[in-house]
Amino acid sequence: MAQPTLDCRGLRKVFGDLVAVDDVGFHIDAGETYGLLGPNGAGKTTSISMISGLLKRDGGSITVDGEEMTTINLAAKALIGLVPQDIAVYPDLTARENLVFFGKLYGMSGKALQSRVDEVLEIIGLADRAGDRSDDFSGGMKRRLNIGIGLLHKPNLLILDEPTVGVDPQSRNAILESVEQLSSAGMAVLYTTHYMEEAERLCDRVGIIDHGVIKAEGTRRELVQMVGEHDRIRLETTSGGLQSAVAALSELPSVVEAGAGDGLIELLVTEAGEHLTKILSIVTEAGVAVAGVDIDEPNLESVFLHLTGRALRD
């Protein structure tokens, strides 16, 4: 079995009486995007700070490509690219100057550095603004520059801590597309967010974290099944015997619950997409005319709510 790019186990961090992170563990393989999903204050940034060697851990282990991460192990730090939540660039330097500065700190120099800076400027869409000071940039452009710095040295593991906070929808989409491309190119990505839709779009696997503890982990489907959530199908009807249709639908193994009223048939089913054709066929056979279909699949928001008893944005 191949060694994971990131392997962290039993991470623990205590600030005074507050246990910020407790027994957090997960791994990320090359080419995989792992999402750490949780509300503000859940322990995401603390976990990332330990993983990127910024913060001493009180317990647990972290290895990046087999190299143990500590606050002083520079070899391990060379393997990761960190994109912090705050825009950590010099405002009075240009985009190019910021990239060159951090490129040198990553050990790059000469033509290789200049060439890579040009590449990154293209990736983040700032090639035409390379000579402008970053304090003249919009929020979205600053965010893209912030990400660009983390990409400079082509890290094995890219860590993005809430990279889309406060950006416009266009820049946000550009950032998400960039992350998808990097993951496709084989980079391992650790992505923290409290935006459920970002985690669903980008992440192969998701760890749901709350109060410093990973509550559950897996693919979206696994998480949904883990908490016993079902798809909801709502059929809008115009005529026919609703009760007989409901009785017939209740016989299906995939239908967990069925009901009718006010011209609507409501069903709780497993794998709605797979069984929708069969369901519509039964309803039609029962003499009911269907005017509209609405499918509501459970998402990570509802999983989080189920696991923690509160919404992601609480």
Added chain:
Amino acid sequence: MKSLTIAATNLRRFIRDRGNIFFVFIFPMLLVLVLGASFGGDFNARLAVVTEPGGDLADDLVTRLEAIETVNVVSVATEEAAVRGVERGELEAALFIPADYDESITAGTPVNVQFLSRSGQEGNSLRSNIESAITQQAVVLRAARFSESEGLATFTEALAVAGQAEANIGPVNVEVTALGEAFSLDLLGQFDSSAQTQLLLFVFLTSLAGSAALIQTRRLGVAKRMIATPTSVRDVLLGEGFGRFLVALVQGLFIMIGTWLIFGVDWGDPLLATLILLLFSLVGSGAAMLMGSLFSNDEQAGGMGVLFGLGLAALGGCMVPLQVFELISPGLYNVAHITPHAWGLEAFDSIVLSNGTIGDIAVFLAILAGYALVFYALAIWRLRVVLTR
């Protein structure tokens, strides 16, 4: 190498801020000029003389006063103007020679001159000079009076002969040898003392301003991001400190070369002077890095930097000479040596006043190096705690 990258970036950012150019290069030179012109070592007391024109003996007394090297005689028309000048501090003292000065002396009747001065040592010194000039004139007058009384000549004729005789008598020079350490201001040029003190004051003050730059780097998250790269906390701090050290060093060299060229300031052996400056710049940048790692608010650090910068400069002899401290209280003189400024000034005094060699200032240099080492070590420890806790 990474420290140099960080230092170069800091310098670039520093130079881009035009305001820094004024405060680092132009302002100190202006201050040296103003302080040197106001309180420089070539100081002559200004003595106002109020007298009626036409009296030969009164004129002779004024000429004798003008011959005193340390006195600038200023002719003032009225007593009121002279009194006002002394009151305002524009003149150190005034001498009122009565209109009947010549008449009274010729007639052999007593005559009074009035002396008015500001309180303090300067007035006493001027009074001695004036009494000396009057005594010199009195010797000639007595000789003339004696000749007249012996029937050898009229008073006027005898006075002319006595005056010629005085001119032919060689002066008696008094060689003064002072024991103990000399009060050094007299030995320095007009701008020397102010240039040295301003050099140390500004180099330290400019360095301390670097603490705000370090705090800004921390606040922007750039410092954390730097240590997330394969760069050690030590390299980050040395880079930040080195940038500030270079600014301080360049500023110091600018002041040294500028004051030497423009005001003719004597800095002693240029290599030794540069060595003192180099170590003092290290002390300043080390102190700045320590402050930058202790404070988390750059405005707070900026305010404290000015407070510490001026406070330590004042205590260390950059505003009042160390020798004055020594005269006032030996204890105060010892306390002044808590500051690196005092050791820097001692080192400059040694090479400027005594042509001191590297051996003579080795102790001072070692103490300055010790300050720098302690400041940097504490700053690295503190910054590591702050960034990784």
